[in-house]
Amino acid sequence: MADITLEAFEQQAREFLDANAERRTPAKTFVWGEGSDNVSMFEERSESAEKEQLVLAKAWRQKKFDAGFGWISGPAEFGGSALPAAYERAYGAMESRYRVPSQSFFGIGLGMVAPTILAHATDTAKDAYLRAMWRADIVGCQLFSEPGAGSDLASLQMKALRDGDEWVLTGQKVWTSGAHYSDIGEVIARTDPNLPKHKGLTGFIVDMHAPGIEIRPLRQMTGGANFNEVFFNDVRVPDDHRLGDVNNGWNVALTTLMNERASIGAGDSGGSAASGMLTRVIAMVRHYGLDTDPIVRNKLADLVVGYRVAEYNNARALAKMRAGQLPGPEMSISKMALVNNQRKLNEFLVLALGPRLQADTGEWGTWAWHELVLGAPGLRIAGGSDEVMRNIVGERVLGLPKEPGIDSKSPFSELKVGTQK
Numbered sequence: 001m002a003d004i005t006l007e008a009f010e011q012q013a014r015e016f017l018d019a020n021a022e023r024r025t026p027a028k029t030f031v032w033g034e035g036s037d038n039v040s041m042f043e044e045r046s047e048s049a050e051k052e053q054l055v056l057a058k059a060w061r062q063k064k065f066d067a068g069f070g071w072i073s074g075p076a077e078f079g080g081s082a083l084p085a086a087y088e089r090a091y092g093a094m095e096s097r098y099r100v101p102s103q104s105f106f107g108i109g110l111g112m113v114a115p116t117i118l119a120h121a122t123d124t125a126k127d128a129y130l131r132a133m134w135r136a137d138i139v140g141c142q143l144f145s146e147p148g149a150g151s152d153l154a155s156l157q158m159k160a161l162r163d164g165d166e167w168v169l170t171g172q173k174v175w176t177s178g179a180h181y182s183d184i185g186e187v188i189a190r191t192d193p194n195l196p197k198h199k200g201l202t203g204f205i206v207d208m209h210a211p212g213i214e215i216r217p218l219r220q221m222t223g224g225a226n227f228n229e230v231f232f233n234d235v236r237v238p239d240d241h242r243l244g245d246v247n248n249g250w251n252v253a254l255t256t257l258m259n260e261r262a263s264i265g266a267g268d269s270g271g272s273a274a275s276g277m278l279t280r281v282i283a284m285v286r287h288y289g290l291d292t293d294p295i296v297r298n299k300l301a302d303l304v305v306g307y308r309v310a311e312y313n314n315a316r317a318l319a320k321m322r323a324g325q326l327p328g329p330e331m332s333i334s335k336m337a338l339v340n341n342q343r344k345l346n347e348f349l350v351l352a353l354g355p356r357l358q359a360d361t362g363e364w365g366t367w368a369w370h371e372l373v374l375g376a377p378g379l380r381i382a383g384g385s386d387e388v389m390r391n392i393v394g395e396r397v398l399g400l401p402k403e404p405g406i407d408s409k410s411p412f413s414e415l416k417v418g419t420q421k
């Protein structure tokens with residue numbers, strides 16, 4: 001495919017999609033009370049439904065990978081089609097016009113873990129995992145957070161001790177999304193407790209089916225169980241599964257986190273999903289005769305403006321990425337915009353629906369919103385909490401003085417008690 005024109009590529013993509021997927025009917029005007037009223041943030045599905053959906057999701061990804069559309073801009077040596085990023089975007093825009101199984105299972109693996117493997121792994125690991133991940137033969141997860149290390153990730157305590165050509169990992173991770181259906185995970189562990197905390201860390205790729213790994217689901221208040229605690233009891237990892245140099249794990253983690261913010265921020269703060277949501281909200285307002293209420297009108301206008309501004313900000317950040325620049329601190333603004341818009345949407349839903357949001361009366365389009373409202377606080381934390389994002393924007397975008405960190409010396413520590421005159 002390497003020297004194909006964009007037009008010829010689009011023609012091939014259209015033929016592939018027409019032959020293998022059903023075209024979506026042109027979006028008709030949303031009608032309140034028709035179709036599904038599901039607006040959940042996390043996909044709340046039973047274990048068996050999740051398994052079925054994973055099979056369908058993998059089958060679709062495998063089919064499109066085999067046709068050359070699975071990793072369009074990836075390097076040919078690791079299974080990609082080596083085409084410019086514009087071709088990837090063109091395919092994405094075309095595929096969105098067809099009904100295909102949800103690909104949410106692969107968001108963390110392909111959005112965060114695979115780019116880190118490409119940037120930091122040995123050739124052995126790149127050969128073993130990149131093609132397999134992009135073809136969905138395997139799924140990846142991110143094992144960073146621990147009970148005592150979230151925002152302050154560098155405090156993590158999981159130990160990795162060298163034993164010949166292997167490392168032995170011991171400790172606990174938490175909030176690992178999708179660990180229960182993942183085959184590999186990216187782990188950051190402490191390899192030298194005597195170095196300053198950011199310097200004694202190393203990244204690894206682990207086999208999630210290896211002996212010594214125990215995965216326990218955590219149920220969230222929305223009802224689903226998307227996260228897990230993952231215990232490592234002397235888990236052996238070959239040295240060629242190390243990511244980057246020994247004790248350079250902080251840089252490895254930063255590669256993953258930059259990609260995480262880019263994928264969360266660029267997701268839905270503006271975009272078509274957000275405008276679909278607003279269409280639904282406006283229909284609800286009309287349905288309940290609230291469209292003449294001046295307070296409701298005012299708050300709704302505020303909501304629409306917030307989503308539109310986020311959309312333009314995303315377009316700016318994405319343009320930088322398309323020009324070949326790495327996702328930078330401005331992605332933190334996109335993430336904050338997403339969270340802020342979601343918070344305003346929640347307040348609006350409480351105002352507009354009132355008690356209908358509190359109890360399931362069976363009425364279409366009322367109680368269904370509770371899953372979105374209860375899921376939203378998770379967004380304030382995932383991929384860096386609000387407070388941490390504000391610190392990043394303050395320091396790295398606005399150039400404000402650095403916030404005193406957890407390890408900063410207190411200005412009072414220099415004072416010697418009892419000797420002050």
Ligand SMILES: Cc1cc2nc3c(=O)[nH]c(=O)nc-3n(C[C@H](O)[C@H](O)[C@H](O)COP(=O)(O)OP(=O)(O)OC[C@H]3O[C@@H](n4cnc5c(N)ncnc54)[C@H](O)[C@@H]3O)c2cc1C
Binds near residue numbers: 150
């Ligand atoms: C939906 C979701 C999915 C997730 N998926 C994964 C995953 O797949 N893999 C993974 O490894 N982790 C995952 N996490 C965990 C996530 O990365 C952590 O929850 C996050 O880093 C915050 O850490 P913490 O929960 O330990 O909170 P803490 O870091 O303990 O923060 C507690 C509070 O203190 C505030 N705070 C902390 N530091 C500062 C500071 N310097 N200045 C001001 N305020 C501060 C925070 O804003 C927060 O309000 C997920 C979390 C969520 C919600």
